[in-house]
Amino acid sequence: MLARHQDPIVAIATAPGRGAVGIVRVSGKGLTALVWALCGRALKPREATYLPFRDARGEAIDQGLALYFPGPHSYTGEDVLELQAHGGPVVLQLLLARCLEAAAAPDAATGQPCLAGLRVAQPGEFTERAFLNDKIDLAQAEAIADLIDASTAAAARSASRSLTGAFSAEIHGLRDALIHLRMLVEATLDFPEEEIDFLRKADARGQLSNLEHTLAKVMQRAQQGALLREGIKVVIAGQPNAGKSSLLNALAGAELAIVTPIAGTTRDKVQQTIQIEGVPLHVIDTAGLRDSVDEVERIGIARAWDEIAAADAVLFLHDLARWDCADYRAADAAIEGALADKLPTTVPVIDVWNKVDSVSAATVPGAPQRPSVALSARTGQGLEALRSVLLQVAGWQSAPEGVYIARARHVQALQAVQAHLAEAAAQLDARGPALDLLAEELRLAQNALNAITGEFSSDDLLGVIFSSFCIGK
Missing domain, CATH: 1.20.120.430 (tRNA modification GTPase MnmE domain 2)
Known part of the structure; x- marks a missing residue:
């Protein structure tokens, strides 16, 4: 065990900002003198006591609950003192400063500091001590953060x-x-x-x-x-005006990306995390892939390829309304070749045939070897089928009730x-x-x-x- 693990520690244990309740937590060995200095009395173990929290001059900082947990029957396995006050950031900072001040002050009975060496805790240090003192194992400690x-x-x-x-x-x-x-x-x-x-x-x-x-x-x-913890990164790729931004909006259920008939509207990535059956999917809309003389659009296209290269799955979006155009099919073929060059074979590519509502069923190409979904980002037709395919390529198999976080x-x-x-x-x-x-x-x-x-x-x-x-x- 490192030397710093012997130091008593203190920190604000609630999230930053204003709230109804805020907590200042102290952990260390032998907190009795500090409890007297802060509370003016002894505390019964594991019993909440309502009292004023006073500064060094005896003036009340706030009134709240004090709880004392003698070790080893505490979260960290050491003695733990929790001061529960009103959740204003100024109040909690005053309480934190008071803890440090009282710890350095001499105890009336011994003349020694009430709690020598008390310092502000480092990130995760309370849980680290719980692990080091065999209150939890490492997997359980990580589960707390998760x-x-x-x-x-x-x-x-x-x-x-x-x-x-x-x-x-x-x-x-x-x-x-x-x-x-x-x-x-x-x-x-x-x-x-x-x-x-x-x-x-x-x-x-x-x-x-x-x-x-x-x-x-x-x-x-x-x-x-x-x-469940990490999710997967899904990138929507395709030519301009294929409906990428519309598909992102449809999956997210909100107007996140600007949609216009003007090719090249999306210049940079737009990202949103959605969940399907509890699985987080980080969906990224990217600039339309094409040759462009516009410098800003070219930067957006380069960033799109960077996102595609780092994807866990790619939605290759095709515009069925333009599928009869030879030039459009040729451009899609060029993107197909680039995907084959830039993506590892382990990264799944899903063909998404958009605007199915504007064409006859016979226009939709036959299913290739890889997953394929026909849908309409405008009407929502086929979105459930796409969600199912995304879960499949993500590797989701189990019901959440049978899974532990890892x-x-x-x-x-x-x-x-x-x-x-x-x-x-x-x-x-x-x-x-x-x-x-x-x-x-x-x-x-x-x-x-x-x-x-x-x-x-x-x-x-x-x-x-x-x-x-x-x-x-």
Whole structure:
């Protein structure tokens, strides 16, 4: 544990701005003297007390509730004091300053500072201490931030499920089964070569197969959880006046982008996050793709290609009202070739045939090998079909009730576990298995699992994770 983790800390724990209630939180060891200095009395543990909060001259700053949680029965595992006052920013700053002032002042009984070394907390430091004091594991700590940042109701429910330990329980189950298998392999290493059938009698291969099967199910749920948290970036691309801005407006249900009959109206990207069945989709409208002599439009087109190159999925919009024009089809073919050059093969392209309301059904081209939707951005016809296709290409499979929130690093760690277990299976299936290599693969798999919940984590990783939290958390 770093030296700074021993310091007592204080911070405003509620969001910036005005509100009905604001909270100043203190965490550290031995807060009794500070409680007397701030409240003028002792506080019963875990019982709200209504009293005035006074400055050094004895004048009331505000009146509110004080709550004292002796460690280890607190959020951080240390002694915690919460002052709940009116939520004005000036009042809370005065309370924060008073906490720092009272901590440095000498205690009447001992002559020592009431709480030496009290400082303002860094982002996420209260939750970091909860993790370091074994109140929560790392996956639960991340779930707290994900619950605060949730952009959809489904994401919030999934983050709450992770916070209660659903994801961690899955990881611990995998780890315990892996430890048991490692124990068998390590024990076998101590036997002579003629006793190698010890692993077969213990059904080590069956245990490994069960591990791989369970891991596959956990990975599927984790990938769904990561999708709920991160969403996907969807870029609308196509020629000018194909209806890109109209499609963005239709998907968002609001007039976000300017729509006119003038080609080249959209000069820069317009972005909106929508949700479909709780999955956030970051939809970006871009400038129409064509050759242009207008310098501003050319910059917009270059930015459009940058967005397309970074997309998770591309909606290639075609104008059915102009599909009979050879020049229009040729320009679409040129865009098609550019997409093939600039996009990885793993990025799905969805053909969207717009303005279906203005043509006969026979005009809509037959479905190609990739996903295709015919719609009208003006009337809304076909939008539900497009939403379904977007969920499909995003990889959404599960109902939100069965998913816990997960992050990209969790998915990457599980993929590493999968690779190590596959290598372990190859070693175990070999005619003369190298048991030392088998044991090493299982050890690496366990390390990858431990990194998810924090049993094995570097200080650098902790710094990155908790720095993304708000200061009062």
